[in-house]
Amino acid sequence: MDIAFAPCLSLRLLRTPRPVHALFLRPSPLPPLTRPLNTPPTRASPRACAHPPALNNQKLVVTTPLFYVNAAPHMGSAYPTIAADALARFYQMAHARVTLVTGTDEHGEKIAAAAAKAAKAAKAASDRANAAAENRAPYQSSHHPSTQAFCDSVAEQFQQLWAKLNIRHQRFIRTTSPHHHAVVRQFMERVWQNGDIYKSEYEGLYCTGCEEYKDLKELLPRNLCPTHQKPCLSRKEDNYFFALSKYQERLEAFLDDNPNFVQPSERRNEVLGWVKSGLRDFSVSRANNDWGILVPRDESQTIYVWFDALVGYLSALLQHSHQPSLEQLADSGWPADVHIIGKDILRFHAVYWPAMLMSAGLPLPRRVIGHGFITKDGMKMGKSLGNTLDPCQLVDTYGADAVRYYFLKAVDFGKDGDFSEQRFVDVVNADLANSLGNLLNRSLNLLKKNCASTLPISSAELGLSDADDDEKTLREAADRAYQKAYAQYEALDFNAACHSLISICFEANAYIDRIAPWTKFKSEHAEDVQMARRCIVNVLEASRVVAVGLSPVVPEVAQKIYEALGLGDEVANGLTWEHMKWGRLTAGMSFAKPKPVFPRLELVSVTPAAATAEAAVIS
Numbered sequence: 001m002d003i004a005f006a007p008c009l010s011l012r013l014l015r016t017p018r019p020v021h022a023l024f025l026r027p028s029p030l031p032p033l034t035r036p037l038n039t040p041p042t043r044a045s046p047r048a049c050a051h052p053p054a055l056n057n058q059k060l061v062v063t064t065p066l067f068y069v070n071a072a073p074h075m076g077s078a079y080p081t082i083a084a085d086a087l088a089r090f091y092q093m094a095h096a097r098v099t100l101v102t103g104t105d106e107h108g109e110k111i112a113a114a115a116a117k118a119a120k121a122a123k124a125a126s127d128r129a130n131a132a133a134e135n136r137a138p139y140q141s142s143h144h145p146s147t148q149a150f151c152d153s154v155a156e157q158f159q160q161l162w163a164k165l166n167i168r169h170q171r172f173i174r175t176t177s178p179h180h181h182a183v184v185r186q187f188m189e190r191v192w193q194n195g196d197i198y199k200s201e202y203e204g205l206y207c208t209g210c211e212e213y214k215d216l217k218e219l220l221p222r223n224l225c226p227t228h229q230k231p232c233l234s235r236k237e238d239n240y241f242f243a244l245s246k247y248q249e250r251l252e253a254f255l256d257d258n259p260n261f262v263q264p265s266e267r268r269n270e271v272l273g274w275v276k277s278g279l280r281d282f283s284v285s286r287a288n289n290d291w292g293i294l295v296p297r298d299e300s301q302t303i304y305v306w307f308d309a310l311v312g313y314l315s316a317l318l319q320h321s322h323q324p325s326l327e328q329l330a331d332s333g334w335p336a337d338v339h340i341i342g343k344d345i346l347r348f349h350a351v352y353w354p355a356m357l358m359s360a361g362l363p364l365p366r367r368v369i370g371h372g373f374i375t376k377d378g379m380k381m382g383k384s385l386g387n388t389l390d391p392c393q394l395v396d397t398y399g400a401d402a403v404r405y406y407f408l409k410a411v412d413f414g415k416d417g418d419f420s421e422q423r424f425v426d427v428v429n430a431d432l433a434n435s436l437g438n439l440l441n442r443s444l445n446l447l448k449k450n451c452a453s454t455l456p457i458s459s460a461e462l463g464l465s466d467a468d469d470d471e472k473t474l475r476e477a478a479d480r481a482y483q484k485a486y487a488q489y490e491a492l493d494f495n496a497a498c499h500s501l502i503s504i505c506f507e508a509n510a511y512i513d514r515i516a517p518w519t520k521f522k523s524e525h526a527e528d529v530q531m532a533r534r535c536i537v538n539v540l541e542a543s544r545v546v547a548v549g550l551s552p553v554v555p556e557v558a559q560k561i562y563e564a565l566g567l568g569d570e571v572a573n574g575l576t577w578e579h580m581k582w583g584r585l586t587a588g589m590s591f592a593k594p595k596p597v598f599p600r601l602e603l604v605s606v607t608p609a610a611a612t613a614e615a616a617v618i619s
């Protein structure tokens, strides 16, 4: 393998040495799949039709990575989850039945080591405290909280963070759950029966920090791992391998037939490059790690990450069944519409996983989207470098919607994006506080002052035939967003969707500034007053449309706007994409005293978090 891997499904990665007998493997004819491979969705492109098609009750599954619980979540963990939640909310608005799957990857040597380390640190801290209290020396104890307790604690932190960020997931799968174990063993058994698992011996230099075998050429002198600066140790063990090489032709054909399977295009090109350079079998078990799921036919070994964590996407969908069975998958919403993952785990989702599913006779996911990295001073934010940003602190300081908006609007989804707190505050203030919040506040105040907070005309009555140019531009921007933002959300182009919607506010602000209703309301001419009324109604309706369109990204702001417009019940009943259509405000509606829906943020320096395993368990 020729790329630098990082650890887990989140990042427990393996650099697999070539097994001895894999060199002599000949691809054998594959049995037919029990179901045909999936192709990307066949529904018409929204760009091609006047009205976006509703997803008509389709079951759609959206997944985040399953995060490795070696340390507390950080902003990088929150990022794909926010994106997945925004997509799921959008799908819901388009009448799909969505299942958002997220969860934690909890097995492996590194977790056991992190748990032991955290327990030791906790014990030392408590001993010091006791010793200080009793004025005696600390003593050694053999008692440590279990690895499971460590996983419980970190998994809980992920769930708490999701709650803080308003993530509405339907499934949270933990790979230590018994029902996941059952599904994994069934899955592996199917692959085994298909003749794709075999045992082989290999020997290599292993880094326990990375949980992977290393090629000599990538190591520093004295076999030091460049990431962990510790010597890699020689290991020799019998492991089970998955015969990935047998799937060379089928994967090539699948990728050719499904050009949208991997997105964006640069990620697809990477995947094509890997596949074309020749697929090699990979190891799926470990002999020296007991913190894992037992291999079905050889319980002296545990299953290694890919046959464990990736299968979590399936077991999540079978979560509510007492006796989960892969046979029930057909009713569960599988195959997933989209796996949202970081580019670090692209190979495993776009090459290993499809081949594993082919072998198990299961349909393939429709799309794999490899997003870019949040960087800090140009470096990937991550647990290994310790340059992480604590999303809890960000949310506590600035609110969930500010965090959701910034990362989806200011970072191009497929690309890397550097975090700067100043930019964060500037972007959020410019769009949510100024362009949207002020617009609404200003119009509601004008309405209060000049129309006793009562809407003088129904927005649906404002025909375009008697509109002036600014009004027409505003209406066109709002109407266009109905289709445009739909297509942009569907393509996970959150940045563009936010832009299409916020630009309606730019038009509305330009329109209100030109009409200057505050002056026209004072005019003696009835046409001027009518123009002022018309302007306010248009601007309020435009703010409503923006609120609907942005609701997948900033649900709290959308709700506040709807409440300010006296339409709070519609949010409770669920906004749909049809609510984007112009004309829902009716004459005679009266509004409560306006209050800012998004107060301006003040810059507060959020200190970088030390997201260590110890912090995770001790806190």
Ligand SMILES: Nc1ncnc2c1ncn2[C@@H]1O[C@H](COP(=O)(O)OP(=O)(O)OP(=O)(O)O)[C@@H](O)[C@H]1O
Pocket: 006, 007, 008, 009, 010, 011, 012, 065, 066, 067, 068, 074, 075, 076, 077, 079, 080, 340, 341, 342, 343, 344, 345, 372, 373, 374, 375, 380, 381, 382, 383, 384, 385
């Ligand atoms: N800096 C980041 N920017 C964007 N996404 C990230 C970032 N870090 C992690 N992720 C997301 O989390 C997934 C899994 O990451 P993982 O749980 O291994 O955390 P990590 O912080 O990258 O770990 P480490 O730093 O130890 O390598 C990635 O595939 C990606 O979706």
